Amino acid sequence: MAIARAELAALTIAPPHSLDGYARDKSDIWSTQPDGSTTRQDVLARDGKNVQDEPDHCQPVFGTWYSVYDDTSVTDVAKATIDHMVPLAEGWRSGADTWSAGQRKAFGNNLKDPQLLIASESANSSKSDSGPADWKPTNHAFWCTYAKDYTHIKSVWKLTTTDKEKPALSSMLDTCTNPNGPLGIALRSPASASVKWAAITARVAAGAISGYLPRCGGRGSTRRRVIGGSLPPGL
Template identity: 30%
Template sequence: MTDHRVRGTTAVAAALVLVVVVVVVVAPLLLTSPAATAAPLAPSSSDQVYQLEDAISLLVEADEDRTGYADTAFPRWNQGLDPADGCTTREEVLIAEAVEQPAVSRGCALRGGRWVSPYDNQSATDLQALAVAHAVPLAEAWGSGAKAWTAERREAYANDQAAYPSLNVVTARTVRERAEADIAGWLPPHPDAVCRYIGDWVATKLRWGLTVDKNENEVLKLFADNSCETTGVIRRLASV
């Protein structure tokens, strides 16, 4: 485990150097790069907006424990925001994040459309090449506090469309590469996506009251002090 963490932190440090060289410019509300394609939800009156450094300071540090994890603990995909539309959460997210809208037929069958994956800035029209990814992977959520949740809360987490960062349409390849790694073990391959990804990560952990481990916290602070210092985070607490 120690070797894995060292390798992960080294990789993150290398990525940080790359991001600085590219000079990532990050806007206040998480849409900071051309790799970001979907418009964020505007802050509501109950939301709080923080600079990344301040948002990180609100996170609780604790040891991570993934024992007992199974992805079946997070039921997905459910009927989504509108049970009457015949679409699952996954299909609703695909429709919402398309840069060119697909045709939607009976049973929510999607045809056509185009998407741009924020993680690697790749354009795709083949649904088989795409995945709907959780900003914070399910195993990471489990080890950071979701283990103690009710089944209802875990289902709400797995199908969360009420906050912009929670679910993202990305290439299936990047989901396989990331697997269940945390922020210390994997960052998006496209430099312009790194600060958005970190902002999404922090926003999701705050939204759901998830903890961060020591390595994870150190990596977040490293970016907040350097290339992502102007990144903003919307804190929108989950209602479940």
């Protein structure tokens, strides 16, 4: 909680930049990840339950996905949309308009931080490219985590905030009165999955494992197989 407050306090307040020149395509979303799957496929596999792939492919076709924004579950993979915690347009308004193409691609396909999460079609449509000054999850139990993760993304990527967004985030952080959420409910968050994913990619980069490739045709509970190495317990 102290970290979130510190990150929020450090965010620079600035007028939003113009959306002139903005296009989602400039973030090259759902590009191919080092494991050979697309970003969307990896998020579906990472955050789903009992996920099964199309035979001989990395595309999930069956499973259950939890949309924490509205506390609903989705069983049709076509309706399990992937949301950017900090919308791409909001990122552009907050400083991404000055980034290189590589930086925007990294932001749009970020599996390291809690930037990508499952959302139902209705929740994703409702949120659109709005930030917390104009939109909040209907699931109030998620407000604490939402504010923490949103603030963290802006902090990590050195994005600005506005004089309306900053107090909105602060008021949502006020709901963090219980480690399991304001209603005492343990929440599923993309953060824990992202931490696990970051640990794996770090070990690949360090040469501890030579590859981390999709086990297509039915991930089961492990979802991935390690090539040329081993993962520590818990990964």
